[in-house]
Amino acid sequence: MREKWEMKRDDMGHRCCGKHKVKRGLWSPEEDEKLLRYITTHGHPSWSSVPKLAGLQRCGKSCRLRWINYLRPDLKRGSINEEEEQIIIDVHRILGNKWAQIAKHLPGRTDNEVKNFWNSCIKKKLLSQGLDPSTHNLMPSHKRSSSSSSSNSNISKSKKTTSIMKNPTDLDQTTTAFSITNINPPTTTKPNRLKSPVRTLIPSQTMIPINDTMSSLLDDENMIPNWSNVDEMAIHHEAPMLPGDKSVVGVDDDDLNMDVLFNTPSSSAFDPDFATIFSSAMSIDFNPLDDLGWTF
DNA sequence: AAACGGTGCAACCGCCCAGAG
DNA sequence: GCTCTGGGCGGTTGCACCGTT
Numbered sequence: 001m002r003e004k005w006e007m008k009r010d011d012m013g014h015r016c017c018g019k020h021k022v023k024r025g026l027w028s029p030e031e032d033e034k035l036l037r038y039i040t041t042h043g044h045p046s047w048s049s050v051p052k053l054a055g056l057q058r059c060g061k062s063c064r065l066r067w068i069n070y071l072r073p074d075l076k077r078g079s080i081n082e083e084e085e086q087i088i089i090d091v092h093r094i095l096g097n098k099w100a101q102i103a104k105h106l107p108g109r110t111d112n113e114v115k116n117f118w119n120s121c122i123k124k125k126l127l128s129q130g131l132d133p134s135t136h137n138l139m140p141s142h143k144r145s146s147s148s149s150s151s152n153s154n155i156s157k158s159k160k161t162t163s164i165m166k167n168p169t170d171l172d173q174t175t176t177a178f179s180i181t182n183i184n185p186p187t188t189t190k191p192n193r194l195k196s197p198v199r200t201l202i203p204s205q206t207m208i209p210i211n212d213t214m215s216s217l218l219d220d221e222n223m224i225p226n227w228s229n230v231d232e233m234a235i236h237h238e239a240p241m242l243p244g245d246k247s248v249v250g251v252d253d254d255d256l257n258m259d260v261l262f263n264t265p266s267s268s269a270f271d272p273d274f275a276t277i278f279s280s281a282m283s284i285d286f287n288p289l290d291d292l293g294w295t296f
Numbered sequence: 297a298a299a300c301g302g303t304g305c306a307a308c309c310g311c312c313c314a315g316a317g
Numbered sequence: 318g319c320t321c322t323g324g325g326c327g328g329t330t331g332c333a334c335c336g337t338t
Contacts, residue, residue: 026306026332048323064324065307100326111326116305119328 023057076108
């Protein structure tokens, strides 16, 4: 089955590698070992030259991806836990689908992993709670029902939140704001499918042991995300924005969304200090952003 | 036991951007 | 200023696996 798929793909050639015939599809343990051995001893001054020098029939991009997503020794194995999930949600609310940026906040996780987890798990969870995954806001169809629902726990929690808000008159906004943070149900929501032990044995996922010598050859760039320059989140610091600032936040409930809150159409301009304040204001029980000690 | 549908995730695609010449 | 090249990243694809019928 897999061979069939790989053959089909091989016939297509590879655009980024020109005429070169390259292997595609899942990586074999032998290929993994070759790549790992080469990178650990030589690094990767140029990914395009890696396949040739490492003796691989792959394109440079494929090698880079394989290294980043699977072979890097600092990768964390296992499923994403609740704390990481909350971080993903919080950072995604601010940055949007900037998976690479989000992944920087999760040591050992890759952008691909974060992206997959978002699409397969978090997205559905948000939708099931009537939240728009792209904006984290209540979807219009759920706004009415939630506002009239007596069993809406988010609202009851939001009242607690109000006490720490600057302006108590912003209850409605706070309600919405909180509801987008606390999406985790009390009980752990796990992926529908358990990880199969068999899956860990398929060739592409065979672990290659990394000895101390190999690890010592790895530089920081390859192994560990640079937390000192996390991303460009500390961008344009405009005027301080607080949740209660009606010059920033739309008065109309329908106008309230995260983009408005952050005073930017694409959420790219973002006040880091406010992020912490805002996040604290929105979540009482748990604030992963604070735990992270965000430094912008 | 077999068929089917849903899901997770590895890998690829294609676009964008930065740097070099 | 332009073209080219390589790297990075978000989106998409499709196989392998699992649970259900």
